[in-house]
Amino acid sequence: MLAMNYRGPYRVRTVERPMPEILHPEDAIVRVTRTCICGSDLHLYHGMVPDTRVGSTFGHEFTGVVEEVGPLVTNVKVGDHVLVPFNIACGKCNFCKQGLYGNCHESNTMATAVGGIFGYSHTAGGFDGGQAEYVRVPYANVGPTVIPPDMDPDDAVLLTDVVPTGYQAAEMGGIKEGDTVVVFGAGPIGIMAARCAWFFGPSRVIIIDHVDYRLEFAKNYAKCEAYNFKSMDDPVVFLKKTTDWYGADVCIDCVGCEAEGNALQTFTGKVTLMQAGAATALQ
Template identity: 90%
Template structure:
């Protein structure tokens, strides 16, 4: 089968690889029909995530058709069209039982800090991902969700990560009616977080980034204010002033470890690797939120630590809420939003690329070329 093959930082290719096999009685093999490159895949592509091994296949956003099921799979059957949450969850451990499906305790032996994730390094379990024609899906009776027949496949594939992550970012913000919400990062997740923030009743949503075409896209798609931090002398002062010198009620970090905008953070986090990436967006979020405000984090940070102004979290009484999205928990609500037309996930897609051209697709997204927001890979012409 054709699959992506990681060869080192900034080097990927598509090539023939062995077919996946059922390795556990609750596994399924899924023929991939749509798969995306996520902003967090770029952290792997840039060599920022420890234990990203050469020969791995990335990809944690995919939909497909069930081709084969293990002997203990009862709910899923061959031929089902499914969307597969990016987190691998058993549904039985105490974390899963409490809805924390992004924190499953039975899907990643290599680290305790993160649950298993498809195609996201050995730090997240060493699973091959969905940027391939076929993929092994563990715990097939729990994670995969049958796509409603009327749902557009492009909407479905974005329900595997981007939409639930953006939604949960807003949900974790505990947004109250009339609040001012600031979202850092106008990538696909940031744009979705800004869009979803409205579901919770704020009076203002502001998005901050430095890429003009993305800010323009966010302004139209998410109905929010959008500002370029490179045009500000100091983003924190700008946001204080924009909120009557009070601070935002809720700040959301949708950037993670590859932020720009602060020389010290960039050098220590992205050049010298003295910390787990540049925590500029998180620093700005902490310093821009009001006293007693909430900072919600879905931007990805790796181990072991980041430099953030923790004293300000204490002195301002800030609540920091963060997690990998619990996709399975959110899907019923989000499917309802999509089917009712309140959310338009596929509106984020700007590029469709055959899997064979994956090297170009990664470069296009990584370098933000051709006004790229979201790239969908199509594994085979027959889909």
């Protein structure tokens, strides 16, 4: 099968890889029908995630058709079209029982602070991801969810990461009825956070960015106010003025960890990447 293959910082290839196999009675093999490139994948691509090993296959957002199941799989069957959440969770440990699937104690032998994640380095378990033709999906009774027949796969794949991430940002913000919410960053997560914020009853949702086409899309899709911070003398003063000097009740940061900062930050970041590249070359 064809799969994306990581060769070191800023180097990826498409290569032939062996077909995945059932390794545990609760495994499933899924033929990928949709897969996404997440902003988080750029952290891997840039060499910024610890223990991202040469030969890894990225991809933690995908849908697919179940091709094979282990003998203990009962939640899905061959032929089901499923969406696969990015978390890999056993469903039985203490964390999973609390709904903390991202902290599953059984799915990641590499760490105790985080559970397994598809295609996200050996720090997150070393599982191959969905940027491939086929994927082995562990704990198939827990994660994969059958896509309703009236749902477009292009919509379903957004439920694997983008929508729940934006929703959780809004939920964790503790938005109350009548609040003013400001979302920084009009990328996919920021747009979803702005749209999901309305579920919690705010009076205003404002999104800030500097890319006009993103702001225009956010304004129409998330039904929020959208402003370009490059058109402001001081974004803080602007937000104060537009809220009668109270400021926002809830702020949600959806800019990401690789936002461009000052010259010193850019320089030190490039030095770090050079060191990572040198380390990879020595392996």
